[in-house]
Amino acid sequence: MSSELVVVTGGSRGIGAAIAIELARGGYRIAIGCRHPEEAADVVSAILQEGSEAIAMPLDVTSEDGIQRFLADAQSHFGALHALVNNAGITGPLGAFAELETVWMRRVVEVNLTGTMLCAQAALRCFGAAGAKGRSIVNISSIAAQTGSPGEYVHYAASKAAVEAFTLGLAREVAALGIRVNAVAPGTVNTGIHALAGDPSRPARVATRVPMGRVGEPQEIASAVGWLLSDAASYCTGTVLRVSGGL
Numbered sequence: 001m002s003s004e005l006v007v008v009t010g011g012s013r014g015i016g017a018a019i020a021i022e023l024a025r026g027g028y029r030i031a032i033g034c035r036h037p038e039e040a041a042d043v044v045s046a047i048l049q050e051g052s053e054a055i056a057m058p059l060d061v062t063s064e065d066g067i068q069r070f071l072a073d074a075q076s077h078f079g080a081l082h083a084l085v086n087n088a089g090i091t092g093p094l095g096a097f098a099e100l101e102t103v104w105m106r107r108v109v110e111v112n113l114t115g116t117m118l119c120a121q122a123a124l125r126c127f128g129a130a131g132a133k134g135r136s137i138v139n140i141s142s143i144a145a146q147t148g149s150p151g152e153y154v155h156y157a158a159s160k161a162a163v164e165a166f167t168l169g170l171a172r173e174v175a176a177l178g179i180r181v182n183a184v185a186p187g188t189v190n191t192g193i194h195a196l197a198g199d200p201s202r203p204a205r206v207a208t209r210v211p212m213g214r215v216g217e218p219q220e221i222a223s224a225v226g227w228l229l230s231d232a233a234s235y236c237t238g239t240v241l242r243v244s245g246g247l
């Protein structure tokens with residue numbers, strides 16, 4: 001059992017909440033960062049009930065200063081950073097790319113790609129200060145990076161494809177320091193992100209195209225993240241693990 005600090009961005013709900021609880025079960029101490037940390041109250045209390053420790057604090061992954069403050073506060077609570085899970089992400093509205101408002105194009109890239117890179121860079125600096133060996137980053141991508149999601153959200157798919165390229169490059173850059181960098185690419189998962197995109201029935205529709213005949217549950221993504229962070233994955237770096245029911 002490890003009692004080291006893992007930061008989970010976007011851990012207040014959906015996949016991030018499941019990741020935070022899964023990692024807490026593994027003994028990690030969890031700092032959740034999101035824009036509305038009060039919405040993470042149930043996740044924090046679930047973790048406390050598991051006998052581990054957690055805190056939820058405000059974080060906008062697009063704010064460089066905010067990320068520094070968040071990591072400093074998290075480490076003052078729970079000690080040196082052991083790992084980062086870059087989970088925070090948005091899709092923007094579904095629809096044809098020609099109709100997409102450019103504000104969403106910019107926002108999705110800013111949160112999904114720039115936010116992931118800013119958090120990873122800040123984490124690497126924390127690792128450098130504390131002794132890098134054994135530290136790890138997991139980025140949450142999407143199978144949209146492979147499919148391109150035509151007619152739905154190609155801007156989102158592009159942001160996630162860039163996250164995968166970033167994962168591969170950074171993994172190779174820091175491998176000699178003993179830091180591992182991997183990604184999990186979920187297929188469609190049953191969370192509120194689809195309602196936010198204006199299409200709450202999307203999971204039911206997609207399920208008919210999934211070889212396993214159903215969409216994923218957040219816990220099924222969390223298990224993959226837990227494995228990638230664990231010593232069982234000690235020779236895994238630069239890996240993109242697809243968890244998609246065969247889609």
Ligand code: NDP
Nearest residue numbers: 010012014015034035036060061088089142188189191193
């Ligand atoms: P949800 O919408 O359920 O949760 C998103 C989380 O991200 C929330 O905690 C939200 O909190 C946080 N967040 C959003 N913007 C920011 C920001 N700027 N800074 C910090 N936190 C932010 O999404 P899911 O759980 O479905 O998705 C999680 C990840 O999985 C995303 O990266 C998504 O792209 C990816 N994914 C999801 C799939 C799915 O089908 N659900 C499929 C493939 C990938 P708050 O609003 O308070 O900031």
